[in-house]
Amino acid sequence: MSSQRGNSSRSRPQKHQNKAAFKNNLYDTSTKTKVINSIQVGDVCKRCKDIIEWKIKYKKYKPLSQPKKCVKCGNKSVKRAYNIMCLDCAHKLGVCAKCGQSKEIIQSPPSEQDQIKLDEEMKELLKSLPERKRRTFIRFMNKSSENPVKEDAEKQRKDLVDKLKTLKVNEEDDFDDFSDDDDTNLTSDSEENE
Ligand SMILES: [Zn+2]
Ligand SMILES: [Zn+2]
Incomplete structure (x- = not known):
């Protein structure tokens, strides 16, 4: 039977087949x-x-209980299990954070927390903008989401936040913004646009 050693040619089919x-x-x-x-x-x-x-799939993955020492900068800044260097160093050197080789690196998508943080940041910035700028920004945002070039999502969001910040910095130059009559309606307006 199946306990037989060295018998590789068995005639009966496997007893327990994996259904899923x-x-x-x-x-x-x-x-x-x-x-x-x-x-x-x-x-x-x-x-x-x-x-x-x-490792994740077969439950071999062991998360780090505390940050590990980075082989490049020597700081205890490695937060991901199996990585040998921190993300700062890996990004700076353009290498794989696990094997350290400069092969093609697969970027990690922004974590849910980062996304929420960026969204919040964007919302706050949007709220602080005068109407006209908000429109400019929304146009910019829509344009960049139509962009067929597939940038990674994180970069796209960061670009948006940067754009928002520049709009905010230039805010002081625009005195005519104060005369915007419909400014009060804008809050609800922009929320629909989100
Ligand atoms: Zn480092
Ligand atoms: Zn690697």
Whole structure:
């Protein structure tokens, strides 16, 4: 039977066939597993990304309990498990944060927290802008989202925030903004545009 050693040619089919693909959270619904499953692997090369994703999938992934020492700057700034250097150094050198080689790096998408933070920042800035600038910005925003060039989302958002900041800095030059009669309607206006 199956306990027979060295018998590679068996006539009967496999007794237990996997009906569904392996799911690592089938019996484990802990927060830790959820957090690990939500990790977006990035800032590493394709090969390292595959390795880390494999670890996540098969529950071999062990998050760092505390930041590790970066091999480049020596600070305890490595926050991602299996990475050898901090993201600052990896970005600066343009290398994979795990193997340290300068291969093609797969950027990590902005984390949910970063996205929320940027959205909040944008909202605050938008609120502080006079109507006309707000329109300029919304036009700019719509234009950049139509942009067929697929920039990474994080950069796009940062560009938007930067643009907002420049608009805000130039605010003082525009005295005619004070005469904007419909300025009071604008808050609701712009919220619809979000
Ligand atoms: Zn570093
Ligand atoms: Zn790598």
